[in-house]
Amino acid sequence: MSERLTKSAARNIFYGGTIFFLVIFLGLTLHSHNYIVNESTNEDTLTESVVAGKHIWERNSCINCHTLLGEGAYFAPELGNVWVRYGGKDDPEGARDMLKAWMQAQPSGIEGRRQMPQFNLTDRELDELVDFLKWTSEIDTQNWPPNEAG
Amino acid sequence: MKYQSQKVALYYIYGALALFAAQILFGVVAGTVYVLPNLFSEILPFNVIRMIHTNALIVWLLMGYFGAAYYLLPEECETEIHSPKLAIIQFWLFLIAAGAAVVGYIFGIHEGREFLEQPLPIKVGIVVVALMFLYNTTMTLLKGRKTAVSNVLMVALWFVALLFLFAFYNPSNLAVDKMYWWYVVHLWVEGVWELIMASILAFLMIKMTGVDREVVEKWLYVMVSLTLFTGILGTGHHYYWIGTPGYWQWIGNVFSTLEVVPFFAMVVFCFYMVWKGGRDHPNKSALLWSLGCSVMAFFGAGVWGFMHTLSSINYYTHGTQVTAAHGHLAFYGAYVMLNLAIFTYALPYLRGREPYNQQLNMWGFWITTSGMAFMTFTLTFAGVVQTHLQRVLGMNYMDVQDQVALFYWMRLGSGIAVLIGVTFIIWALVVPPRAASVRAKISQPAE
Ligand code: HEM
Ligand code: HEM
Ligand SMILES: [Fe+2]
Numbered sequence: 222m223s224e225r226l227t228k229s230a231a232r233n234i235f236y237g238g239t240i241f242f243l244v245i246f247l248g249l250t251l252h253s254h255n256y257i258v259n260e261s262t263n264e265d266t267l268t269e270s271v272v273a274g275k276h277i278w279e280r281n282s283c284i285n286c287h288t289l290l291g292e293g294a295y296f297a298p299e300l301g302n303v304w305v306r307y308g309g310k311d312d313p314e315g316a317r318d319m320l321k322a323w324m325q326a327q328p329s330g331i332e333g334r335r336q337m338p339q340f341n342l343t344d345r346e347l348d349e350l351v352d353f354l355k356w357t358s359e360i361d362t363q364n365w366p367p368n369e370a371g
Numbered sequence: 372m373k374y375q376s377q378k379v380a381l382y383y384i385y386g387a388l389a390l391f392a393a394q395i396l397f398g399v400v401a402g403t404v405y406v407l408p409n410l411f412s413e414i415l416p417f418n419v420i421r422m423i424h425t426n427a428l429i430v431w432l433l434m435g436y437f438g439a440a441y442y443l444l445p446e447e448c449e450t451e452i453h454s455p456k457l458a459i460i461q462f463w464l465f466l467i468a469a470g471a472a473v474v475g476y477i478f479g480i481h482e483g484r485e486f487l488e489q490p491l492p493i494k495v496g497i498v499v500v501a502l503m504f505l506y507n508t509t510m511t512l513l514k515g516r517k518t519a520v521s522n523v524l525m526v527a528l529w530f531v532a533l534l535f536l537f538a539f540y541n542p543s544n545l546a547v548d549k550m551y552w553w554y555v556v557h558l559w560v561e562g563v564w565e566l567i568m569a570s571i572l573a574f575l576m577i578k579m580t581g582v583d584r585e586v587v588e589k590w591l592y593v594m595v596s597l598t599l600f601t602g603i604l605g606t607g608h609h610y611y612w613i614g615t616p617g618y619w620q621w622i623g624n625v626f627s628t629l630e631v632v633p634f635f636a637m638v639v640f641c642f643y644m645v646w647k648g649g650r651d652h653p654n655k656s657a658l659l660w661s662l663g664c665s666v667m668a669f670f671g672a673g674v675w676g677f678m679h680t681l682s683s684i685n686y687y688t689h690g691t692q693v694t695a696a697h698g699h700l701a702f703y704g705a706y707v708m709l710n711l712a713i714f715t716y717a718l719p720y721l722r723g724r725e726p727y728n729q730q731l732n733m734w735g736f737w738i739t740t741s742g743m744a745f746m747t748f749t750l751t752f753a754g755v756v757q758t759h760l761q762r763v764l765g766m767n768y769m770d771v772q773d774q775v776a777l778f779y780w781m782r783l784g785s786g787i788a789v790l791i792g793v794t795f796i797i798w799a800l801v802v803p804p805r806a807a808s809v810r811a812k813i814s815q816p817a818e
Contacts (some may be wrong), residue, residue: 228585230388231592232519238596244605249622250550255617257546263613265798269702272543277481279541288611291690292549293485296405296417299690328412335772336412357805360546363620365612365686367431 261361273346274353282342288371290362296335299371304351304358306369313355320354321347374445374718376452381721382462383438384714388797390431390469391707395786395793397424403785406776411550417475422476422488428702429486430469433531435710436567437465440508440524442717443574448515453507461503464585468496478587484548486556487538494538496555501532519588520574523595527566534558546614553609558703561630561672566707567758568668569594569633572641575716580648590640597633605630609681620682627680634665634673634705641665654719656724656799660712663740667704675700675747687762692775693754700747710795718800728799735799739792745785753778 260266278284283300284293290301309316322349328336342350372378401420404410411420440456445451448478452458472493481488489497505528512525539553574592577584607623610616626657642663652658675697679688688694753775759765760774 226589226593228589228592231589231596235592235599237600239603242600246603246623249619253550253610253619256616257544257550257614259744262544267544275543275545276483281453282418282422282481282483282488285421285488286416288690289545290549292613294421294696295419295688295690295692296421309754332409335408335417335769338412338416339523340511353752356636357545360614362612362614363617365689367687367762370761370765370771371765 237363263359266356266359268352270349270352272353272357274349274351274356277342277346277350281338286337289357290294290360291365297337299366300354300357301360301362302366302371304355306371309355309358311343317348317351320351325349354370372723374451376444376455377442378691378718378721379452379458379814380438380442380460382459383434383441384468384718385730385801386462387431387434387438387710388714390427390434391793392797393473394424394427394431395790397421397427399426399783399786399790402786405779406783408812419476419479422481423473423767425486426472426476426488430465430472432564432702432706433463434462434469435714436528436531437461437504438804439567439571439710439713439717440504440528440685442713442721443524443571444511444515444521447518447521448511449512450604450696452509453514455752457503459505461500461507467607468500468784482541484541484552487552490536494817497535498532501510501535504528505532506734518584519591520570520577523566523573523591524570524699525541526788527563527570530565531559534563535635543598548569549613550610552607555607557606558603559606560705562599562704564603565598566595567778568664568705569598569637571713572637572661572665575712576641576644576717578660579650579652579654580644581642581650581659582648586647587644590644594636596631597636598630601626608682608685611685613681624681627698628677630680631677632667634669638665638669648710654716654729656726656729656736657712657716659733659736660708660715663736664712667700667708667740667743669704671697671700671702671704671747671803675751682783687758688754689770690758691754691762692778693758694748696747696750696754700743703743703756704739711736714783714800722803724768724803727804728802733766735792735795739789739793739796742788742792744787746782749778749781766769 266272275359283289286294286297288295288301291299303320304310304316307316307319321344324340324342327339330336400411400415401417401424404412404417441452472489473488475493476488480490482490508525508528514523519567534555537551540551542548542551566567569591573587576582577587604622605627607619608627609623610619611623642665645658645662679685679693679697715732756775756778757771760771761768
């Protein structure tokens with residue numbers, strides 16, 4: 222390595238540069254935070270029920286089988302757009318009933334097919350979960366996923 | 372070994388190896404459920420298996436870093452650990468917290484964000500462990516000699532703890548939640564953990580090649596600068612599709628592509644030092660792990676990371692088996708191999724013996740590394756097929772999975788190879804050699 226670069230100069234570049242990039246990053250995330258809250262998600266529809274649904278999602282660790290907006294495990298289908306896939310945009314009642322019926326019918330027990338556990342959720346919890354998935358499907362994700370298959 | 376208190380590292384190394392074994396076993400179980408999906412589905416669902424696999428991984432890697440720090444700080448600072456007793460208490464607390472977490476997971480007690488599933492009391496326990504560690508090591512650093520290796524390592528470990536605090540923040544807005552989740556996950560593996568990697572590799576190079584410390588430490592600062600200058604804004608590659616603004620596509624594309632540079636620099640660094648040093652260190656297996664680490668990290672993180680980091684590609688591959696392929700080789704190459712390098716180097720000194728069981732250790736290296744490489748190939752093929760069928764042609768997820776079933780069988784096969792290789796490695800590190808195979812006495816470190 223070049224003789225001209227001394228160790229203490231290298232050290233100063235490291236600390237100075239890191240602070241520089243950190244400040245930019247923090248500024249951008251702050252901006253993004255506001256963007257999410259005001260533009261890409263709908264805080265008005267972020268009801269108590271949606272929040273409760275998020276907690277049910279977490280309590281049962283759905284993320285360790287499914288992806289949600291492409292993050293999570295790859296063992297089961299993407300659920301960020303499951304509301305759309307089930308036709309929720311045209312027929313919200315129908316989609317809600319189908320999603321709830323799906324949850325209640327697990328595990329399928331079909332030989333050779335991946336199994337989803339039975340989480341024994343109450344009717345109300347199922348509604349909250351559906352509300353959460355519906356809210357999630359309405360996030361502006363720059364048009365991801367490419368198609369309904371998720 | 373020059374300082375008595377370095378011995379506390381032994382606890383951490385053995386604890387880490389035990390959790391490593393658990394991680395691999397659960398990995399094999401997870402891989403088996405992929406091909407035989409009805410297995411265990413009633414008693415141990417896939418999400419719990421996966422949680423244990425990934426959490427055991429993270430915890431043993433952290434435990435390894437703690438051990439590495441306790442081993443190298445006395446030599447770097449030229450003083451004993453501030454309180455060896457505190458270090459031992461810290462170890463047991465950490466191990467108990469990890470054990471309690473696993474038992475809890477099996478009984479369905481967990482939180483629900485990927486990798487951060489630890490229940491609140493366990494998270495608090497982790498913070499307490501981190502504080503004990505940081506107090507102990509910082510006191511050691513303050514009273515002793517300050518080198519670039521120890522400074523960078525300590526800065527990194529402080530930030531590992533600070534960033535973990537974001538694990539306590541779980542906003543109800545999912546998009547906000549996701550944005551800060553990456554503060555822990557990305558800024559760990561592509562930020563401060565990379566600093567740990569660079570500083571431990573620098574330590575190993577100083578010790579094993581005999582190259583002048585001044586040269587190594589200048590390189591160290593350059594490598595860690597490259598890491599953070601690219602890695603911090605490189606977080607943008609996770610902010611493409613989660614509700615964050617579109618400008619992250621530009622930032623993510625540019626900076627995460629540049630993230631390949633520090634990984635390449637680490638390869639050049641390691642090979643150049645070994646070449647320049649021209650010294651024949653008796654611990655050949657430790658050298659093999661060190662060089663292997665830089666190379667496999669370059670492939671796993673650098674090449675496999677770049678493969679899907681451009682937003683126009685990531686739009687299609689996001690959240691497919693391509694991600695799983697990259698996750699495996701990156702974690703293995705960078706952090707698993709790093710820990711095994713420092714364990715292989717330190718154990719002979721800690722136990723006052725020759726660098727024993729070298730042959731077996733090197734067999735373990737080649738079998739495990741080949742197994743992980745093959746696993747990465749199979750998952751990459753599965754991911755490419757999945758991307759085409761599902762993301763381009765719009766075929767239903769479950770139907771696509773049936774199409775790639777063969778790759779999952781091959782993943783399981785390579786997983787079993789990894790299991791065998793890991794058995795060799797752990798055996799070579801833990802079981803003492805027969806007296807007959809004792810070789811020439813290990814030479815003292817370069818300094
Ligand atoms: C040693 C360093 C690295 C490790 C341990 C690592 C590990 C991982 C893991 C585990 C994930 C999946 C996270 C999830 O569950 O969603 C991931 C995602 C990703 N990584 Fe890395 N990574 C490393 C370095 C890199 C680098 C250097 C790049 C780019 C050049 C990169 C590009 C990506 C991208 C683009 C994703 C998102 C994939 C998706 O959209 O599904 N990674 N990484
Ligand atoms: C016996 C070898 C192994 C097998 C069979 C195995 C299998 C698996 C499986 C089935 C998953 C879940 C993927 C999914 O959600 O669909 C997984 C996840 C994961 N494994 Fe392994 N694994 C093995 C070894 C390892 C090793 C050695 C490492 C670390 C170097 C590792 C790191 C990970 C990570 C980071 C994830 C999360 C991936 C992500 O979210 O992208 N595994 N593994
Ligand atoms: Fe990343």
